[in-house]
Amino acid sequence: MTPARESHSPSPETPPWEPTACILCESNCGIQVQLGGDDGRQFARIRGDRANPVSRGYVCQKAGRLNHYQNSRDRLLSPMRRRPDGSFEEIDWDTAIREVAARLSDVRDRFGGESIFYYGGGGQGNHLPGFYARSTLRTLGSVFRSNALAQEKTGEMWVAQQMVGAPSRGDFHHCEVGVFLGKNPWQSHGIPRARVTLREIAKDPERCLIVIDVRRSETADLANIFLQVKPGTDAWLLAAMLGVLLEENLTDAAFIARHTDGFEQVRPLVEEIDVQAACAVCGVPEGQVRAAARRIAAASSVAVFEDLGVQMNRNSTLVSYLQRLVWMLTGNFGKLGAHNVSTSLVPITAARSAGPRETPVTGAPVIAGLVPCNMIADEILSDHPNRYRAMLIESANPVHSLAESRRMRAALEALECVVVIDVAMTETARLADYVLPATTQYEKAEAVFFNFEFPENAFFLRRPLLPPPTTDKAGPLPEPEIHCRLTEALGGLPTERVEEFRNALREGGRPRFTNAFKAAIRNDPRLAGVAPALLYRTLGQTLPPGAESGAALWSAAQICAARRAGIEGNDSELGDALFDAIVDSPTGLVFSIDPPEVSWKRVQTANGRLQLAVPDLFDAIEALRKSHGPAITSKSFPFVLSAGERRSFTANTIYRDPKWRRKAFEDALALSPNDAAALELTDGDRARLVTAQGAAEVLTMISDRMQDGHISLPNGLGLDYPDELGERTLDGIAPNELTAVTDRDPIAGTPWHKSVPARLERLTDAG
Numbered sequence: 162m163t164p165a166r167e168s169h170s171p172s173p174e175t176p177p178w179e180p181t182a183c184i185l186c187e188s189n190c191g192i193q194v195q196l197g198g199d200d201g202r203q204f205a206r207i208r209g210d211r212a213n214p215v216s217r218g219y220v221c222q223k224a225g226r227l228n229h230y231q232n233s234r235d236r237l238l239s240p241m242r243r244r245p246d247g248s249f250e251e252i253d254w255d256t257a258i259r260e261v262a263a264r265l266s267d268v269r270d271r272f273g274g275e276s277i278f279y280y281g282g283g284g285q286g287n288h289l290p291g292f293y294a295r296s297t298l299r300t301l302g303s304v305f306r307s308n309a310l311a312q313e314k315t316g317e318m319w320v321a322q323q324m325v326g327a328p329s330r331g332d333f334h335h336c337e338v339g340v341f342l343g344k345n346p347w348q349s350h351g352i353p354r355a356r357v358t359l360r361e362i363a364k365d366p367e368r369c370l371i372v373i374d375v376r377r378s379e380t381a382d383l384a385n386i387f388l389q390v391k392p393g394t395d396a397w398l399l400a401a402m403l404g405v406l407l408e409e410n411l412t413d414a415a416f417i418a419r420h421t422d423g424f425e426q427v428r429p430l431v432e433e434i435d436v437q438a439a440c441a442v443c444g445v446p447e448g449q450v451r452a453a454a455r456r457i458a459a460a461s462s463v464a465v466f467e468d469l470g471v472q473m474n475r476n477s478t479l480v481s482y483l484q485r486l487v488w489m490l491t492g493n494f495g496k497l498g499a500h501n502v503s504t505s506l507v508p509i510t511a512a513r514s515a516g517p518r519e520t521p522v523t524g525a526p527v528i529a530g531l532v533p534c535n536m537i538a539d540e541i542l543s544d545h546p547n548r549y550r551a552m553l554i555e556s557a558n559p560v561h562s563l564a565e566s567r568r569m570r571a572a573l574e575a576l577e578c579v580v581v582i583d584v585a586m587t588e589t590a591r592l593a594d595y596v597l598p599a600t601t602q603y604e605k606a607e608a609v610f611f612n613f614e615f616p617e618n619a620f621f622l623r624r625p626l627l628p629p630p631t632t633d634k635a636g637p638l639p640e641p642e643i644h645c646r647l648t649e650a651l652g653g654l655p656t657e658r659v660e661e662f663r664n665a666l667r668e669g670g671r672p673r674f675t676n677a678f679k680a681a682i683r684n685d686p687r688l689a690g691v692a693p694a695l696l697y698r699t700l701g702q703t704l705p706p707g708a709e710s711g712a713a714l715w716s717a718a719q720i721c722a723a724r725r726a727g728i729e730g731n732d733s734e735l736g737d738a739l740f741d742a743i744v745d746s747p748t749g750l751v752f753s754i755d756p757p758e759v760s761w762k763r764v765q766t767a768n769g770r771l772q773l774a775v776p777d778l779f780d781a782i783e784a785l786r787k788s789h790g791p792a793i794t795s796k797s798f799p800f801v802l803s804a805g806e807r808r809s810f811t812a813n814t815i816y817r818d819p820k821w822r823r824k825a826f827e828d829a830l831a832l833s834p835n836d837a838a839a840l841e842l843t844d845g846d847r848a849r850l851v852t853a854q855g856a857a858e859v860l861t862m863i864s865d866r867m868q869d870g871h872i873s874l875p876n877g878l879g880l881d882y883p884d885e886l887g888e889r890t891l892d893g894i895a896p897n898e899l900t901a902v903t904d905r906d907p908i909a910g911t912p913w914h915k916s917v918p919a920r921l922e923r924l925t926d927a928g
């Protein structure tokens with residue numbers, strides 16, 4: 162990243178550095194931006210913000226390109242309505258809101274609110290849309306929803322729910338041993354100050370960095386122990402590690418006795434694992450597996466991070482279970498440097514019991530309130546009477562990001578009504594009946610909900626850097642405003658209540674408002690559903706200009722304060738103080754500092770102990786023993802394709818302009834030197850990549866990071882973007898043109914994007 166160049170001496174005309182956050186990955190580093198350019202709306206300079214309590218000045222190379230997001234040529238400036246011929250026309254907001262409300266109520270009246278499906282609600286840096294959407298959805302009676310978490314994290318959530326009853330996170334800042342399992346934080350980040358933190362662990366002779374990956378990833382370059390598995394075989398590796406822990410008596414017997422249940426059930430399963438055979442399946446020398454298991458057992462604290470390499474892969478839910486067994490059997494919960502449950506301001510997923518438990522058509526399990534992404538198309542493309550009939554999609558591009566794009570497109574076409582809220586005319590938006598333009602994340606207040614830090618946790622409600630663009634079109638609106646208008650048009654926002662709360666604020670200030678609001682919600686539970694919109698229209702108007710969208714956080718702050726104080730409902734002052742502190746903080750706020758022991762109080766299992774037994778997965782452990790490894794390849798598909806690697810210049814589909822990338826070959830398919838030689842391919846050659854779902858012409862790149870038989874494509878590419886003349890060109894490969902919805906985890910329904918059977922053919926040079 163480019164720090165401020167000191168050669169530019171500050172002059173009175175120098176625009177100020179304004180604090181905000183990077184929106185490209187869940188780390189959401191604090192940044193400062195200097196606006197400039199002819200219109201004053203360009204991000205002229207960007208640097209890390211030292212005042213941000215989590216990132217403390219850290220940024221990676223991607224943040225410096227944020228102008229490509231803010232000033233994208235694909236920007237939507239008017240609501241759009243699809244004509245019968247598939248083209249779009251601009252309409253004004255009143256028409257858009259009226260017609261969207263009418264179309265969705267019509268679907269509700271004919272098929273019930275449950276037939277209206279909601280997808281998205283937030284990206285890497287914006288989560289307020291999902292919050293306010295609740296008002297629209299409750300008014301419509303919509304109950305089924307999903308988002309990207311249900312194609313990566315739901316298997317892990319399902320396991321964590323049973324073992325801990327709550328989500329926990331590894332503390333890589335303090336750990337003695339840090340383990341990254343199918344996770345490449347050098348590129349993907351996801352822990353605070355990732356590169357600094359990784360180097361600190363690796364360089365300290367007292368600490369140890371363990372990386373488990375199929376590729377010699379950039380993180381693996383730093384590792385003290387690198388276990389290079391064969392694709393999709395992590396379950397065998399972890400089983401072998403568990404076998405070693407038992408065989409060599411390396412478990413923490415005191416911890417197991419004091420804090421856990423179920424060891425007697427798990428022990429025989431693990432004892433039966435043939436360590437040598439399991440090592441042969443995963444391809445890691447037994448000596449390395451034993452060394453890693455011993456290092457973990459000897460450590461005073463261990464933190465483990467599993468991510469897409471295993472979550473989008475064979476046995477993913479089983480892997481989430483086995484890796485937890487590794488750290489639980491070695492006593493790594495509820496202490497500094499290990500796994501802990503952080504104080505959350507806003508839980509990112511639904512509470513355990515809320516909402517339906519299975520999907521209406523396929524009966525798939527709804528985990529953490531989310532429909533499995535790989536099942537969405539099946540829930541629509543059916544003649545089942547309870548199939549989804551309409552979709553509201555917000556801040557997500559599922560036609561591009563979910564498995565089997567072709568099927569997702571067919572599903573959207575089959576719906577009665579599709580409404581998309583986005584900043585750009587995306588692949589998904591182009592299939593909508595209505596597209597509603599949102600202000601960018603730098604034109605409204607936004608917040609980051611991926612706050613899992615421990616022992617200190619922070620929250621950042623950032624203010625807009627600039628107003629929405631002035632335009633002769635209808636102009637974009639922030640999502641809270643869009644949802645309020647929709648809720649009003651649907652008749653969900655009682656005007657007399659709005660008046661009552663406004664009066665309370667005017668006459669009695671926050672205390673009177675708080676009492677009135679809480680009492681109203683207690684007496685009329687329907688109001689709770691539209692609370693975000695109510696808060697926005699009332700409390701929001703008393704917040705500093707630009708911070709209105711923060712209004713819905715008021716209830717989150719109240720709940721958070723109540724939970725902390727331990728007395729539900731009797732601590733409005735604390736809640737208000739927390740809310741005001743969040744609204745007033747220009748660079749983010751540490752809102753909780755926990756003693757590690759507190760994690761034990763947050764274990765939500767029936768008896769407060771960690772549950773080692775997850776019986777639903779016992780058969781899967783047995784099956785490992787009898788298997789020689791996952792059958793991924795075949796004669797016609799001899800390669801294992803990772804469809805979606807994070808690289809230096811990928812950022813989901815947040816940047817649409819390919820010019821943001823500053824490196825050649827970022828769009829290329831990586832393959833090993835041996836495989837390249839066998840296929841007579843060199844760097845920069847074009848080849849045909851074929852899977853059961855489709856084929857694509859790819860640019861090839863030889864990489865000694867790759868093992869033989871494994872090939873890898875970047876994520877987030879394959880978008881089209883207009884040039885100066887408006888001519889659209891496609892850039893790179895959209896990975897999900899090559900994936901299948903049926904390749905998924907049997908429990909969570911998460912996709913197997915990291916092990917797609919594939920074939921690579923040399924293209925004879927046509928000249």
Ligand SMILES: Nc1nc2c(c(=O)[nH]1)N[C@H]1C(S)=C(S)[C@@H](COP(=O)(O)OP(=O)(O)OC[C@H]3O[C@@H](n4cnc5c(=O)[nH]c(N)nc54)[C@H](O)[C@@H]3O)O[C@H]1N2
Pocket residue numbers: 185186187313342343344345346348349350351373374375376378390391392393394395468469470471474803805806807808809810811812813876877915
């Ligand atoms: N630069 C960049 N950073 C990002 C993003 C981005 O688009 N670009 N996206 C963000 C998002 S949404 C997410 S969810 C995270 C994801 O972050 P990561 O999960 O770290 O990202 P990936 O590169 O998809 O996968 C991680 C690693 O899994 C390895 N892998 C593949 N197959 C296997 C296997 O069978 N076993 C094992 N052990 N490893 C395997 C790959 O080689 C890769 O190094 O990144 C976030 N950060």
Ligand SMILES: Nc1nc2c(c(=O)[nH]1)N[C@H]1C(S)=C(S)[C@@H](COP(=O)(O)OP(=O)(O)OC[C@H]3O[C@@H](n4cnc5c(=O)[nH]c(N)nc54)[C@H](O)[C@@H]3O)O[C@H]1N2
Pocket residue numbers: 284285287290308309310312313469555556557558559561562563564582583584585587599600601602640804805806812813814815876896897900914
């Ligand atoms: N094959 C394969 N598929 C994958 C992956 C993979 O590794 N391989 N990775 C998966 C993962 S982990 C993830 S998280 C998903 C990500 O995929 P999605 O969840 O679909 O989200 P993003 O690509 O992050 O795109 C976010 C959308 O939000 C829009 N947007 C940006 N700012 C705003 C705003 O302020 N308001 C609104 N309303 N919209 C805004 C952008 O224009 C974009 O359309 O992709 C998944 N798909």
Ligand code: SF4
Pocket residue numbers: 183184185186187188189190219220221222223224350351
């Ligand atoms: S680590 Fe993530 S949030 Fe931080 S600068 Fe890089 S992309 Fe942005």
Ligand SMILES: [Mo]
Pocket residue numbers: 309313
């Ligand atoms: Mo993700």
